[in-house]
Amino acid sequence: MERLSERAARNLAAIREKKPLIHNITNYVVMNYTANALLAMGASPVMAHAPGEVEEMVSFASALVLNIGTPDNNRIASMIKAGKKASELGIPVIFDPVGAGATSFRTDAAKKIIQDVSIRVIRGNPSEILSLRHENSNTKGVDSLHSVEEAAETAKNLAGELNTVLAITGPDDLVTDGENVIRVSNGHPLMARVTGTGCTATVSVAAFLSVDDDPVSAAATGLAFFGMAGEVAGKKASAPGSFMIEMLNALYTITPEELEEGCAICDA
Amino acid sequence: MERLSERAARNLAAIREKKPLIHNITNYVVMNYTANALLAMGASPVMAHAPGEVEEMVSFASALVLNIGTPDNNRIASMIKAGKKASELGIPVIFDPVGAGATSFRTDAAKKIIQDVSIRVIRGNPSEILSLRHENSNTKGVDSLHSVEEAAETAKNLAGELNTVLAITGPDDLVTDGENVIRVSNGHPLMARVTGTGCTATVSVAAFLSVDDDPVSAAATGLAFFGMAGEVAGKKASAPGSFMIEMLNALYTITPEELEEGCAICDA
């Protein structure tokens, strides 16, 4: 527990110092907000999706974000192209399966990306993550998430099945590599009233992945930082417009020391 | 008059309770803002435009928004595909003909959408709406809008010609089904200094359509609510940056009771 809070502080300090370049192939809705969030926390965002440049662009990056909100076939193809190049070069890839499970188009796209690209972390909500399980999966559906204990068990099984680290976000977040499960309890209810907070949690994890080789601690500390920004914002704003602006402010102002003190990470 | 203010309150309460899913195929400029506006008022936005998923996505939705700002041929084709499916399923469609009349590409696209899709409400400014009239229309052009009385008469004729409900917005808004004309006087001058306020008025009407079967009262009450958010924002902010944030706050904070008291709807 204490180790992860120290790690959170070290990771944040490293982001502020190194200003890692984060390559995003993401959806149209959140692009501006996630770019601003990365800049505010100290990273350097670049958005690029053309098939003619994604391989060259990702080769300069310290992490790659693939996000299938507002997907189409060209966008998916560019994600796979960039993701394969990143896999080759050992650059960490984080995948956000926005809306997987809602339409078969998205579920299929998500599964194809997972199959073709070496993914370090998948960040999604429970229904998105559950939709990624194999057809003959032993994992039960949404019914299996009635309690935190059941959810932790389900998450562990799925991480093993998908052979990656899962970061499942909600009122409490769970991070697991299939063996251990960590719970992150930072956050604020107004985060659900701003579009793209899930996608922004994803880019926060991407920034932490770019400075932390362990995907479990990177995901847990990145989510704790982002959740803490929500808490700080929630003390200044009581409605979603001001809240989303205060979130950006908090990503800029929270110090490593404050993060070490404020992050709420424990074993689940 | 009183009936519509009560209806406004009932509709807003229903949106807050049911959190209707609103499917948007819309332009790149306003996507983030309209998604945030829908979340703030209590609805659930989804943005999806891929031909491979729009039919499945719209089948879960309580309303469909088609908006031709930043159009291209693929986008128009997806709108028609989704719109036809919504028409089949009886899901209300609202159409925002952004820029119709400015280029023949947009005017043609708008007319094609109106021809192929069963539209419940069209929301636009006077010049956009007038551009939609048939070639052999009896409706006169922009010259016919010199007074409120003339504008009301023109709106009524056009609604009959296009066989849909029109919501024509400006300093005063007019809503008509071709028989009656209602005037909504809520709003604030700074709304014209924020991009996409027209588009956001449209998604407000979409949310109200998802809980109100009568397109005239849905459009009038949705516009009154959105205009009132402008009034509340205008009391807190005197420049467009802060104003656009306060608009989102107001969409979240205005209660049904406040809306009932504040909405300015009357016969025109």
Place this chain on the structure above:
Amino acid sequence: MERLSERAARNLAAIREKKPLIHNITNYVVMNYTANALLAMGASPVMAHAPGEVEEMVSFASALVLNIGTPDNNRIASMIKAGKKASELGIPVIFDPVGAGATSFRTDAAKKIIQDVSIRVIRGNPSEILSLRHENSNTKGVDSLHSVEEAAETAKNLAGELNTVLAITGPDDLVTDGENVIRVSNGHPLMARVTGTGCTATVSVAAFLSVDDDPVSAAATGLAFFGMAGEVAGKKASAPGSFMIEMLNALYTITPEELEEGCAICDA
């Protein structure tokens, strides 16, 4: 010096009076922010990229912005189509080569646009602008920018080589037509923490170009105005979320008289 500050005031007053239509073919990340910036300063933005409408749309515009952030082949083709039409009609074109030099896809796209379109001003940071030089250029690379004097010399050479006006932005901005070099010192460090401030500087210059036939004074005064908005915002906000909102406020509230007093333009 005094002449340019008076010119700045005259230009801003003209924008507020004429509300010039600025046609943007730009990237997905900044589209909303640049549209809001143009509205706040008093101009009228339109975003349109479909090959079927860009020529008609640009013919109504007072300036055209071409910006290659988030580029793809279709977008580049539309930019060239619109740019050629604008060149034909004598409508000023400003080009923002976002990310030129980062990938060969972008560098090639930027060079093609410069070759095919008559560009009035190119606005970029030093590395973007340097990437545009001819293969057999006499201009040295980034090493040639160690001092303001060297940078001014390099800028002058490049403007001559590219036969256009260059607006090179950074802590200090340089504007040159290949003969004279002007330095603009307005601005604030937080501008680097908001995505698309470079792109927004570009649209500010576009608005000034639409009312000022001299591209050097248009660029210098447009950058001074935008930088001054950063200074005003920096007095009200100390973190990037609030800062980006206060920038929009300042673009709306700064008067021509305040601009005349506050703009920091001198010979370099």
